[in-house]
Amino acid sequence: MIALYFDPGTGALIVQFIAAGVAAVVLFYKTIMGKIKGIFGMKAKQEDDFMEDSDTKADDN
Amino acid sequence: MESKRITSSFRDPSGFVFTDGDAVKRAVNPIYFPQYDALTQSGFYTTLFEKKYLIPHREISRSEAQIILQAEKIPFVNYPYEWSFLQYKHAALLTLKIQKLCLENNFTLKDASAFNIIFHQGKPIFIDSLSFDFYEDNTPWKAYRQFITHFLGPLVLSRYYGSDHLKMLASDIDGMTLKKLAAILPLKSFLSPTLVANIHLLARYEGKYSASKQAVKNRLSKIAQVKLLDSLYDFINGLKSDENTEWDHYYSQINYNEESYLVKKEFTRQWFADIDGRTLIDIGGNDGTFSRELTDKAELIIVADVDANAVAQNYKQVLKNKEKNIIPIVADVLNPAGAYGFNNQERFSFIDRVAELKLSGCLALAVIHHITLSGNIPFDLSARFFSRMAPNLLIEFPTRNDSWVTFLLESKRDFKDHFDFYNEAEFERSYSVYFEIERKLPIRSSERILYSMKRRNNN
Numbered sequence: 001m002i003a004l005y006f007d008p009g010t011g012a013l014i015v016q017f018i019a020a021g022v023a024a025v026v027l028f029y030k031t032i033m034g035k036i037k038g039i040f041g042m043k044a045k046q047e048d049d050f051m052e053d054s055d056t057k058a059d060d061n
Numbered sequence: 062m063e064s065k066r067i068t069s070s071f072r073d074p075s076g077f078v079f080t081d082g083d084a085v086k087r088a089v090n091p092i093y094f095p096q097y098d099a100l101t102q103s104g105f106y107t108t109l110f111e112k113k114y115l116i117p118h119r120e121i122s123r124s125e126a127q128i129i130l131q132a133e134k135i136p137f138v139n140y141p142y143e144w145s146f147l148q149y150k151h152a153a154l155l156t157l158k159i160q161k162l163c164l165e166n167n168f169t170l171k172d173a174s175a176f177n178i179i180f181h182q183g184k185p186i187f188i189d190s191l192s193f194d195f196y197e198d199n200t201p202w203k204a205y206r207q208f209i210t211h212f213l214g215p216l217v218l219s220r221y222y223g224s225d226h227l228k229m230l231a232s233d234i235d236g237m238t239l240k241k242l243a244a245i246l247p248l249k250s251f252l253s254p255t256l257v258a259n260i261h262l263l264a265r266y267e268g269k270y271s272a273s274k275q276a277v278k279n280r281l282s283k284i285a286q287v288k289l290l291d292s293l294y295d296f297i298n299g300l301k302s303d304e305n306t307e308w309d310h311y312y313s314q315i316n317y318n319e320e321s322y323l324v325k326k327e328f329t330r331q332w333f334a335d336i337d338g339r340t341l342i343d344i345g346g347n348d349g350t351f352s353r354e355l356t357d358k359a360e361l362i363i364v365a366d367v368d369a370n371a372v373a374q375n376y377k378q379v380l381k382n383k384e385k386n387i388i389p390i391v392a393d394v395l396n397p398a399g400a401y402g403f404n405n406q407e408r409f410s411f412i413d414r415v416a417e418l419k420l421s422g423c424l425a426l427a428v429i430h431h432i433t434l435s436g437n438i439p440f441d442l443s444a445r446f447f448s449r450m451a452p453n454l455l456i457e458f459p460t461r462n463d464s465w466v467t468f469l470l471e472s473k474r475d476f477k478d479h480f481d482f483y484n485e486a487e488f489e490r491s492y493s494v495y496f497e498i499e500r501k502l503p504i505r506s507s508e509r510i511l512y513s514m515k516r517r518n519n520n
Contacts, residue, residue, distance in 0.1 A: 007268070008203040008204070008205070008207075009206045009267055010270035011130065011263065011265075011266030011267035011268070011269060012205050012206035012209075012263060012266070012267065013201045013205075013269070014270065015258070015259075015262055015263045015266045015286070016199070016201040016202060016205055016281055017281055018262060019258040019259050019262070019263070019289055020281060020285040020286060020288050020299070021285075022254050022255070022258040022292070023255075023258070023285075023288045023292030023293075024285070024288045025254070026255060026292050027288060027291060027292055027295070030295065042066050050151050050154070050184070050380055056481055061414060
């Protein structure tokens with residue numbers, strides 16, 4: 001591993017542990033809500049994926 | 062051929078980019094050989110190329126001192142401060158996708174600069190082959206703060222206060238400081254756990270540890286980091302800018318007469334065929350309606366508009382139609398992106414980047430009255446501007462009887478007399494200094510005139 005050419009910031013390295021914890025809670029909540037909505041027949045709106053749906057290898061020259 | 066180091070490529074000691082005649086090449090320094098070899102041999106570079114996440118490169122020479130790569134050339138370099146909200150969002154999501162894929166393959170992104178992404182062939186693509194490093198187990202993402210200042214900050218500020226904030230990296234080349242960012246965000250941002258953790262808390266910790274360069278001993282498992290990336294992805298993916306602007310759905314709102322619309326389209330097609338056009342810039346091109354008439358002939362069309370929403374509409378169509386030759390960008394003719402950064406040579410100005418492309422034509426429909434009457438730009442100066450865009454110009458001149466022009470003139474109130482020069486004769490006289498007027502067509506049943514012009518050689 002080479003030394004970073006910019007300072008990543010000690011605070012930013014520490015905060016990621018907390019932010020990851022928050023993320024886990026948020027994602028868990030979303031999953032639960034999705035399931036509850038699913039029970040009542042409310043489907044979550046699917047966002048189009050801007051990268052994957054586009055070209056396939058077939059249209060490469 | 063002359064080989065020249067690109068002046069924007071100096072921040073990362075792993076290597077640098079240079080041009081060799083027409084080709085874009087990248088030198089890799091020995092310090093980065095282990096990473097480069099691992100990325101190549103593991104097939105991860107190939108994966109990134111196949112997914113169209115990273116611009117393809119191939120190795121063309123190798124010595125103990127240097128490896129030289131040749132990268133696919135990107136004709137038009139565009140910058141974050143020229144993207145609409147949706148483009149900015151997609152650039153952010155692409156960065157997160159790449160980091161997640163990196164972790165799955167035991168690599169990590171060592172930087173997350175928004176300047177590492179360019180819109181090319183209809184989509185954002187990552188351009189820095191040397192931004193990847195080995196992932197060490199249980200280490201946090203070192204580029205996390207940069208991701209927040211380059212992507213999340215501008216996106217969230219635009220979400221709350223409008224798309225002008227997407228231009229943040231033009232004034233602060235590395236993004237706004239976290240302290241300032243946290244201070245500007247409205248109180249309701251505290252209702253979002255994602256913003257509390259990733260901006261407010263981050264800003265506080267930054268302040269607390271600003272002088273500390275200590276090694277961080279905490280461990281962040283890969284699973285936890287993926288969760289962090291996923292939640293940022295979800296949050297950014299859900300962000301919407303709900304600004305309404307003057308030019309939203311311009312063509313469907315304005316009472317364009319159907320006939321004059323068709324005349325304009327036909328004139329545009331004919332002009333582009335006459336000049337044997339291959340490449341084009343459309344100034345004030347809104348959502349690209351008129352440029353789309355030329356997509357079958359043109360290799361590259363840059364559609365520039367001041368209105369970020371119109372640019373977003375255009376980008377949506379590019380995605381929907383899978384158009385590879387249209388690049389929608391936000392550009393204000395009255396204040397185009399300048400040359401920024403060290404020596405004023407890190408980010409190149411809009412005009413320099415366009416001039417370098419040596420485009421075949423410039424389209425300027427329904428824009429001169431705004432430049433002249435809203436921006437108070439004399440004809441002489443706007444003619445000079447257009448002469449720098451391309452050797453061929455198609456320009457539409459709305460006369461004084463046009464309803465828009467009348468409205469703009471009325472809004473000058475007492476100073477209306479100062480704009481008496483806004484007329485057909487004066488326009489032709491000023492533009493003739495820079496261009497030769499080749500064809501002139503008053504559009505029937507409208508108060509507008511179409512001109513096709515050729516640049517004079519002495520300019």
